[in-house]
Amino acid sequence: MLKSVIEADRRTVLRGAAATGAGLVLAMVLPMRARAQSGAAAVIKGGATDTAFAPNAFVRVAPDSTVTVLVKHIEFGQGPLTGLTTLVAEEMDADWSQMRGELAPANTALYKNLAFGIQGTGGSTAMANSYEQMRKAGAAARAMLVAAAAETWQVPAEEITIEAGIISHKVSNKTGKFGDFADAASKRSPPAEPSLKSPSDFKLIGTDRPKLDTQDKATGKAVFTMDATRPDMLTVVIARPPLFGAKVKSVDDTDARKIKGVVDVKKIPQGVAVYAKGFWPAKTARDVLKIEWDETGAETRSTDEIVADYKKKAATVGRVVRKEGDAEKALPENAKTLQAEYVFPFLSQAPMEPLDFLIEADASGGEAWAGTQMQTVDQAVAAQILGCRPEELKLNTMMAGGSFGRRATPNADVASEAAEAAKALGRKKPIKLVFTREDDLHAGYYRPLYVHRLKGAVDQAGNIALWDQVIVGQSIIEGTPFAAQMKDGIDPTVAEGSEDIPYQIGNLRISTHQTKLAIPPLWWRSVGHTHNAYVVETFLDELLAMANKDPVEGRLELIGEKNPRHAGVLRAVAELAGWGAAVPEGRARGVALHKSFNTYVAQVAEVSVGKDKLPRVHKVWCAVDCGVAVNPNVIRAQMEGGIGYGLGHTLYAEITLDKGRVVQTNFDTYRSLRINEMPDVEVTIIKSDEAPTGVGEPGTPPISPAVANAWRKLTGTPVRHLPFTRHVQS
Amino acid sequence: MAITFNVNGEPREVDVDPNTPLLWVLRDELGLTGTKFGCGVAQCGACTVFVDGMPQRSCVTPVELINGSDITTIEGVEGPEASAIQKAWVEIDVPQCGYCQSGQIMSAVALLRDISDPTDEDIDGAMTGNICRCATYVRIRQAIKNAAAELKG
Known part of the structure; x- marks a missing residue:
């Protein structure tokens, strides 16, 4: 999808976003050498979480030699978590068993899709736009580790080899692991143009590899937005118009508020939001709302x-x-x-995980968790509703239970409903917006x-x-x-x-x-x-x-x-x-x-x-x-x-x-x-x-x-x- | 109303509307989120758990009906069939988005407990109630056969 934006010039996309009310200033300038953000939602449990060496925004090497790749594309089954990690591992000459993958949070400057100019996944571009970028990220890390080893061992860098994560100088019979040189490597400057392997030397690229997230998905441990929770969180279910283009005229929530577990009911631009302790009371209460709809101008044709x-x-x-x-x-x-x-x-995309979005808003912005296919747009739209700058609303990318395009709406429909619901509640509590399957099929x-x-x-x-x-x-x-x-x-x-x-x-x-x-x-x-x-x-x-x-x-x-x-x-x-x-x-x-x-x-x-x-x-x-x-x-x-x-x-x-x-x-x-x-x-x-x-x-x-x-x-x-x-x- | 039952061998008591589906008791009250919400009307099977050993759709099972029962979820499923199924699942890399897979695995384990060497028709019969929108069905079928072969030894 998104073929049309493959050659997008980022500025035109952003101008377009501003023109339609979706954009604030989306661009953030962060130094590329910044340590990769450490608070990203950890969906794949890595070995060590402490980072000794972060040569760029994508690669982290821990003291125990595990390598975590920050993957800028969402994982909903198409395999970028594993694919992009493979590219880094290949150029680092790492052993596959030491590799971890983690979904990168929203950060357009660091993690934009090079084909779109914004952070997002679609158009089957994940591998195409990352192929060289991720290989270079791995090659830079490798070069810095080699240089650090050469200096420590006082041997020429050209004589050092790496095989399956073991750094060796054969002549002097010295060997070490990535973690041994992580500190020393972190003090060096990354090479301007790291040299890439010739495809004939590929060891990992081109071979079958099970996905990194398979084990967790076969044991019920993978965490989706639907599973994420925050202290005091309320579940929100929204009553939306029965016709496309209709609006709420009036609402009687007397019966809804009587249901145990219901905390509040609020009118928001998209409909009526019910807040409750858990999904079931929220959904039950929504079913007994009495809403009169204004159907002027709505689509009434068959x-x-x-x-x-x-x-x-x-x-x-x-x-x-x-x-x-x-x-x-x-x-x-x-x-x-x-x-x-x-x-x-x-046709509806009907991804297996119904649509959802979790926001914990506060006075200065807040934090959100979502399986979003377009982080830049969702973050910008939600931030605009909450009255903060995009970077003031930290958006963690969650594993998504399918999407097929649905989690990439140009108007950020799900993010904006969640942000409106959080705002209407006065940002008092974290809220998780949950769609039922019926909501999903009826939403357009x-x-x-x-x-x-x-x-x-x-x-x-x-x-x-x-x-x-x-x-x-x-x-x-x-x-x-x-x-x-x-x-x-x-x-x-x-x-x-x-x-x-x-x-x-x-x-x-x-x-x-x-x-x-x-x-x-x-x-x-x-x-x-x-x-x-x-x-x-x-x-x-x-x-x-x-x-x-x-x-x-x-x-x-x-x-x-x-x-x-x-x-x-x-x-x-x-x-x-x-x-x-x-x-x-x-x-x-x-x-x-x-x-x-x-x-x-x-x-x-x-x-x-x-x-x-x-x-x-x-x-x-x-x-x-x-x-x-x-x-x-x-x-x-x-x-x-x-x-x-x-x-x-x-x-x-x-x-x-x-x-x-x-x-x-x-x-x-x-x-x-x-x-x-x-x-x-x-x-x-x-x-x-x-x-x-x-x-x-x-x-x-x-x-x-x-x-x-x-x-x-x-x-x-x-x-x-x-x-x-x-x-x-x- | 207080309702008591065992989940994965541990006694639990909840005080909720007795009509609350078991699914939401597991997820929202007990924090067991491996069991998934996909449709709410017993059409997709993502919420499959064992109630006294039998696979059931927890999204349409009012919690009052399981008072005193033994519930097994993906977090607690074990035994030779479960081990063989999960191993086979990983070996041939069945999951894509993964969201339906807890339910798929529970149904597959129940099948192998019932029929140790299932035919294609047996697999269809046991697994038709579990939708996978990613359509990982080719590998689900193969993984069940691989697990059955391993159990036979």
């Missing part, structure tokens, strides 16, 4: 009405975002045409609803003679601090994945109509690629079938020499799956190929008709090219997870509105993929020396079209309105 409106818009050409040849030109004689209309529903910040309309043609020779695509749906970044990334008013997230279609088509036009709704939009694992990959890969598959071409061969022809990494993963997955060989009776295979966030993924899905008349996906083969494979174990896991996440939503999930009210309430009506619906997954990783790119999102886009293509082959029915549950024949 989803079908929004779809109908979008379909009307899709009948006309929008703002053109990509044009090749002439899409208006008369079609060649005897060309076969195909028209299709696609509808994609609103959905993957927007989109309609696509396509016209295509195949000429007599089997060439694609026309591709004319119109996309209708909400802009995600318009009106947010990220709007600075729009060019000529065009939000790149709407057409991403179509606009950069890798196939060479002579007459091609892609245009967009950006809409505005009161329903807040947001990124959702792989953002615009979710719907665009589906449209491109299923529509193309139909055109290739009309041209009597094999789905793999046909794609390779259209890729030509121009996109070798696309072709590479497609060939690799075809080989892995044995594409072209006989498929068991009653099953069919579909293929899809998609690049997102600079990572290339191709998948083949083998599908039959399940007992419930929905696709039963037996197996998925996946090829991924993400440059240097830092930790193949994590890459495979992200492909497996990305496939499951995409598949579950494509088959079962949608958020719909009935006269403005969200219909779905919990996982019974917003269906999630379950273990019995999960296919086997086999992954192959392309060997590459290219700079590493992300894997958190790119596994998701190809699975839905791969399944849909198999389904069309199996049943003859193209599915163009998701989810699949809409098409079950009774």
Whole structure:
């Protein structure tokens, strides 16, 4: 996600933040050589907590030789805690067993995402933007330790080696550990440009490694925001408007206040906050609040009405975002045409840990704990509400129970509710805001609803003679601090994945109509690629079938020499799956190929008709090219997870509105993929020396079209309105 | 109303609204936060604990119903099945975000106590009630098989 801000100039982002009320002065100037902050929420229990040597903001060496890496990216399952620690360990020549990872607190100056200019995680950028930075941090630490050892032993630094955390001077037969030289190293200046290893010397990068946080997560010891507590803390549950855009008119809290454990009830800008000793009394009290809502100007339409409106818009050409040849030109004689209309529903990210935020506010600021995906924005917005400077509200990054984009709202919705609730209580006590699952599904910040309309043609020779695509749906970044990334008013997230279609088509036009709704939009694992990959890969598959071409061969022809990494993963997955060989009776295979966030993924899905008349996906083969494979174990896991996440939503999930009210309430009506619906997954990783790119999102886009293509082959029915549950024949 | 029960072998007494779900008694009253809140309506399984040895969704179990019972949570689960499951979980690196994993592990331990050599269908039957939004299902399935193999010796 956040592809649009990848080239962000930090100042434009911050200007945008200020313009929309999200920003104070976000920048803080702290010396890079400052000792890394010591009070960060310790989510991974390190060996020693005392630091003897802190060469930069990322590396701490303790007297017992443990090395703790301050990881600037949040950990919610995609593995940066382990990945970034691996990069430091590699350049330090450390032994893996001495490494620890800790999530860095909010500190934009020290811990910004180099791709965004602010501290945040998204767009599958964690590894890509940290690769050189973390290696340099480790290399600097190593050089300083070596220099300290050379001075102590009175030997030339060039003769010193480090292997698995042991510093040696072979000639004089001297050895030592990092901790032995930590004090001496801390007195030295870091090298200006530490030299980095050649990839051929990598020992840790490129090998499988279990994640650092796995042990705690397998024993219930990992601490999430939901588990964090402070003395005298109150739990806050908020009653929010039943319609998007409605507001509180009046509230009667008489019954709510009678419930044992309830401490207070306050009106805040977002709704009505109930404060109680624990979640249960807070939630029970909220259920008996009597609130009258002002629904003036609120969204009162049903989803079908929004779809109908979008379909009307899709009948006309929008703002053109990509044009090749002439899409208006008369079609060649005897060309076969195909028209299709696609509808994609609103989707909720629904991370497993419901949304939450803990604040302990005081007169001068305070401290907060949250699994935030955008520390800079959450800290700035919460601080502004509390009337302090961002650095006066210390924000600790907590492990998060999933996010998929939801914990990265440009308006910091969760942080601002928590800050308002803390302020309304007069900052008397620490408060932890907790969402119920229903609150989460009703809050908006959905993957927007989109309609696509396509016209295509195949000429007599089997060439694609026309591709004319119109996309209708909400802009995600318009009106947010990220709007600075729009060019000529065009939000790149709407057409991403179509606009950069890798196939060479002579007459091609892609245009967009950006809409505005009161329903807040947001990124959702792989953002615009979710719907665009589906449209491109299923529509193309139909055109290739009309041209009597094999789905793999046909794609390779259209890729030509121009996109070798696309072709590479497609060939690799075809080989892995044995594409072209006989498929068991009653099953069919579909293929899809998609690049997102600079990572290339191709998948083949083998599908039959399940007992419930929905696709039963037996197996998925996946090829991924993400440059240097830092930790193949994590890459495979992200492909497996990305496939499951995409598949579950494509088959079962949608958020719909009935006269403005969200219909779905919990996982019974917003269906999630379950273990019995999960296919086997086999992954192959392309060997590459290219700079590493992300894997958190790119596994998701190809699975839905791969399944849909198999389904069309199996049943003859193209599915163009998701989810699949809409098409079950009774 | 005072309600008494054992948690992980220790006697406990709480004085709360008897309708309070066991989940919130464990988390907010007893500080045992390994058991997770995911849905509140017995749909996701993140809150799975053992009540007198049987897996139950603590988010819909009123605390008054467990008066006098023995409760086991992720913090206290032990025995050969639990050891084998947790070992297998770590060895093949099952968790991603990790939030559902306490519940997954409790359900998996209950499965192995019941069926020492589960088939795919047995695994589906026992684990379908546990949602993992990260979809770590491929590895959950494998870890259960690895643990079963280890128990067989």
